[in-house]
Amino acid sequence: MGNASGKRESDNMYTSEEMRMLESAYKNASGGALERLTSDRLVETWSQTIERSLAESTAQFLFIPTKPGQQTVNIPLKKFAEPYYIMERGTMDQKMHMLLCSLRRNGADHFNVKQLEQYLYSVIKSYVHLETTAKGSSIKDWQELGFLTTERSACSLAKGLMRNMGKELEHSMHSEALERWLHVTPQFLLMWREVFVQLYSRHGGSKRHIIKEVEIPILPELCDAPSHSQYRPIIELPHVLYINAQLTRELRHKWRFLFSSKIHGESFSTMLGKIVDKGPTLFFIEDEDQYIFGGYASQSWALKPQFCGDDSSLLFTLSPAMRCFSATGYNDHYQYMNLNQQTMPNGLGMGGQFEFWGLWIDCMFGDGQSVETCSTYRDYVQLSKRKQFKIRNMEVWAVGDLPVKGEDEEGGDGQKRSILDSNLEDRAMLEIAGKTMHSDGLREPGMDD
Incomplete structure (x- = not known):
């Protein structure tokens, strides 16, 4: 009974x-x-x-x-x-x-x-x-x-x-x-x-x-996987699980492979050509001390002398310890990428300020910086073992769906991009070599004001 x-x-x-x-x-x-x-x-x-x-x-x-x-x-x-x-x-x-x-x-x-x-x-x-x-x-x-x-x-x-x-x-x-x-x-x-x-x-x-499905993906779908025999991932599955959970919900379903220094070479211009207009991105860096760290950029990358991005951006460490640093709101220095400027830094930065970066990748590639303090991110600690680090390996992944084509024709601030901004990889190589882009002064009125 x-x-x-x-x-x-x-x-x-x-x-x-x-x-x-x-x-x-x-x-x-x-x-x-x-x-x-x-x-x-x-x-x-x-x-x-x-x-x-x-x-x-x-x-x-x-x-x-x-x-x-x-x-x-x-x-x-x-x-x-x-x-x-x-x-x-x-x-x-x-x-x-x-x-x-x-x-x-x-x-x-x-x-x-x-x-x-x-x-x-x-x-x-x-x-x-x-x-x-x-x-x-x-x-x-x-x-x-x-x-x-x-x-x-x-x-x-x-x-x-x-x-x-x-x-x-x-x-x-x-x-x-x-x-x-x-x-x-x-x-x-x-x-x-x-x-x-x-x-x-x-x-x-x-x-x-x-069984009702999990509403929020735990592990993302892997897209555009590299087929190169030399590819060896920097991170492991638990790192993927940890970082994916830090992203906004609408981006957790998919990671798209963009760049690996072991496959595409140690080239800033090549990396730039792979990451521009690809939507939000994750950077994973292994330095010569075998520390693994990186950042999440919440907006598509574009060459410009101003900071962009928003407060969903992150910096993180993965090895020897997993830590994530969210935005403080103290400043909006989330994303910066520029080239061939005499009075401004040339490279890619996230957090901090000019010359004192939370994460910095120099345009000559191979050299980077992570300083002791960074007011852009909460509870921040230096990502790398040394303030000035050497890149041993680096990967970039886009997250979420590829932006629709119409959005690709706009900059990160919603402005329409000039035809002069196409073929960015070739342009970056010329600028790194010091070749002046004379046609930059011929943009249509209202662009990049």
């Missing part, structure tokens, strides 16, 4: 398709025995699909004793389905309860930062594994291009997700701190949900279509 009433209650919580999936997943985990699902059996079954430590933490949540001093030996279907329900329909309080119970040891009312870091690591690794074995997942395109998921980069992503805890990282944590963190870390919530929804659907033999 108890099992029948529990089943009727569960029926009201799920669709008929979900109930079939959950019942099948329960039988799969219990070996077909009703009301006989033990913790050991659950961990062994789920460890085939997700990280064992994540399976053990979740079993700890599911097998919490109902009364002090008692041990829960078996769990029914309704209890087994709780993580799925919480991920799909649960409140933030329910998510908090599940996470706390998964982290706590021996009934303690607190947990340490290392426990949370390990839990995040297990979610990240489980997500990558599930996506790797999923039909039609875009992760395979990234992996075939050489994007790896090493233990180091997965751990770095876990620490990067925790960075906004601030000083609380130094101490044991209580539920209030965890709740604040959950509210400001939607990337974890999305990945966490995806892991558990896929876990249940896999073991329940379900088709993906009964």
